[in-house]
Amino acid sequence: xxxxxxxxxxxxxxxxxxxxxxxxxxxxxxxxxxxxxxxxxxxxxxxxxxxxxxxxxxxxxxxxxxxxxxxxxxxxxxxxxxxxxxxxxxxxxxxxxxxxxxxxxxxxxxxxxxxxxxxxxxxxxxxxxxxxxxxxxxxxxxxxxxxxxxxxxxxxxxxxxxxxxxxxxxxxxxxxxxxxxxxxxxxxxxxxxxxxxxxxxxxxxxxxxxxxxxxxxxxxxxxxxxxxxxxxxxxxxxxxxxxxxxxxxxxxxxxxxxxxxxxxxxxxxxxxxxxxxxxxxxxxxxxxxxxxxxxxxxxxxxxxxxxxxxxxxxxxxxxxxxxxxxxxxxxxxxxxxxxxxxxxxxxxxxxxxxxxxxxxxxxxxxxxxx
Numbered sequence: 001x002x003x004x005x006x007x008x009x010x011x012x013x014x015x016x017x018x019x020x021x022x023x024x025x026x027x028x029x030x031x032x033x034x035x036x037x038x039x040x041x042x043x044x045x046x047x048x049x050x051x052x053x054x055x056x057x058x059x060x061x062x063x064x065x066x067x068x069x070x071x072x073x074x075x076x077x078x079x080x081x082x083x084x085x086x087x088x089x090x091x092x093x094x095x096x097x098x099x100x101x102x103x104x105x106x107x108x109x110x111x112x113x114x115x116x117x118x119x120x121x122x123x124x125x126x127x128x129x130x131x132x133x134x135x136x137x138x139x140x141x142x143x144x145x146x147x148x149x150x151x152x153x154x155x156x157x158x159x160x161x162x163x164x165x166x167x168x169x170x171x172x173x174x175x176x177x178x179x180x181x182x183x184x185x186x187x188x189x190x191x192x193x194x195x196x197x198x199x200x201x202x203x204x205x206x207x208x209x210x211x212x213x214x215x216x217x218x219x220x221x222x223x224x225x226x227x228x229x230x231x232x233x234x235x236x237x238x239x240x241x242x243x244x245x246x247x248x249x250x251x252x253x254x255x256x257x258x259x260x261x262x263x264x265x266x267x268x269x270x271x272x273x274x275x276x277x278x279x280x281x282x283x284x285x286x287x288x289x290x291x292x293x294x295x296x297x298x299x300x301x302x303x304x305x306x307x308x309x310x311x312x313x314x315x316x317x318x319x320x321x322x323x324x325x326x327x328x329x330x331x332x333x334x335x336x337x338x339x340x341x342x343x344x345x346x347x348x349x350x351x352x353x354x355x356x357x358x359x360x361x362x363x364x365x366x367x368x369x370x
Contacts (some may be wrong), residue, residue: 009066011035017042022050024057027340030065032106037067040112045087046095047112047118048092048275056098056120063104068093070111074134074142076175076183081141082111082134084336089146092117098157099124116152120157128166133200135223136175145200153233154209162202164214174198174221180250182311186337194281194320194336195251197221207232207260213239219254222247226254231296236267241319243274248282258289259296265295265321272303278310285310290319290353298322308332308366311346320355331366 006027016038028048030036034100040047047068051058052147071085084350090346092114099121108130115131120126126149133145148167151159155328175196182190197339204214205228226245243280248254254276257266276285285307289296300357301324307314314330317323327367330348339345351357 008155009036013037013039013324015039015041016047018046019046020042022048022058022061022063025051025059025061027062027064028066029062030067031271032065034067034108036065037069039163040070040084043085043087044124045091047093049095049097050102050301051097051099051119053097053119053324056154058096058099058102058103061096061099062102063094064106066343067108068110068112068115069108072073072134072144074111074113076136076342079142080139082144086113088116089113095119095202096121097126097154104129106242110254111145113144113146114150115148117152118159118162119152119154120159120298121162122155122160122292125165126167127163130168131200133314134198135201136198137196147202147205148200149204151204151209151212151250152207157199157204157208158234158358159212161211162213164210165216166251167217169218169220176318182338182345183341184250184345186341192336192337192338194250197281198223202226202228204228205299206230206235209235210236213241215239215241216244217243218246222249223255224249224252229254229257229269231259231264231266232261233264235264238266238269240271241273244337245274245276245285247277247279248284248310250281253284253287253316254282255285256287257291257300259294259319262294266300267298269297270301272301273307276305276307276310276314278308278314278332278335280309280311284312285314285317286316288317288320288323295319295321295354300324303327305329309335311338311345313344313350315349316344317349317351318353318358320353322355323357325349325357325359328361330364333366
């Protein structure tokens with residue numbers, strides 16, 4: 001693309017055979033009605049990139065009104081291999097290195113390992129975009145969609161002060177009705193027949209981030225987690241508020257907090273005012289991990305959320321050094337009656353591990369769907 005301040009694309013389909021570079025502090029504009037399509041036609045890395053890995057420099061780039069598309073035309077049970085596979089699992093439709101005040105809004109990011117990848121950067125906004133992809137756990141040839149939004153550190157450059165708002169879908173298709181196995185402690189393996197979610201593995205995948213505000217988004221149909229915070233660096237002051245989670249992964253959780261090392265935890269996270277609708281086939285709402293006895297969260301606030309129609313226990317807290325759970329409404333869990341004697345299926349909130357958890361003012365009832 002040229003070094004002019006704004007690159008405007010007239011309506012049309014543009015076949016992209018290699019990575020396009022958006023110059024620092026420049027803008028690319030399409031149309032809000034989806035008539036500007038950038039269609040990938042080969043197995044390269046990023047569709048569009050701004051900044052340089054290890055250096056940064058994307059600056060105040062702006063991307064709006066573009067439909068980023070890898071033409072997959074996926075149909076469950078018919079599509080056995082995805083064409084135009086990307087060069088690697090890190091490939092993104094839009095990769096930003098060191099963005100500072102970037103704006104990514106009103107775009108569509110369809111069928112690629114990652115939709116938007118932020119490597120470091122500050123004061124940026126990702127809003128009103130539509131993400132979708134495929135990760136079919138039963139077919140390795142249809143496993144491409146890893147994450148709608150990815151946040152990672154780039155060298156010493158961390159992700160700070162990012163707003164993610166008003167985005168939609170993050171998921172994708174579901175399978176036909178099939179048998180899904182649930183592993184329990186007291187009932188063995190229990191098989192249930194239901195639709196399996198095979199959208200992108202994650203709506204948001206973050207290993208780094210400070211002061212990140214995730215609000216007013218719609219998540220649905222992810223195959224692993226809608227939001228996975230897996231700490232590799234600094235992760236603090238995440239606010240996950242007023243989002244709608246429409247069906248979680250069948251055997252997993254909409255939001256998962258985990259860690260990769262000693263002393264690394266999600267610090268001062270606030271998860272509040274969200275709605276978690278299990279839709280009678282989603283696992284649970286929140287899972288705080290305790291991998292190899294490592295604490296994943298410190299000073300967690302989980303409040304004023306609504307959870308209903310989940311297959312498993314909606315809230316599981318294993319590895320925290322302090323949490324407050326208040327004002328939540330939990331109903332209709334263990335909806336498929338997988339195992340009435342396993343507390344990871346038949347409880348409203350399950351707490352174990354080293355830290356103190358203050359649970360107050362929660363409304364928990366209706367262990368089975370009425």
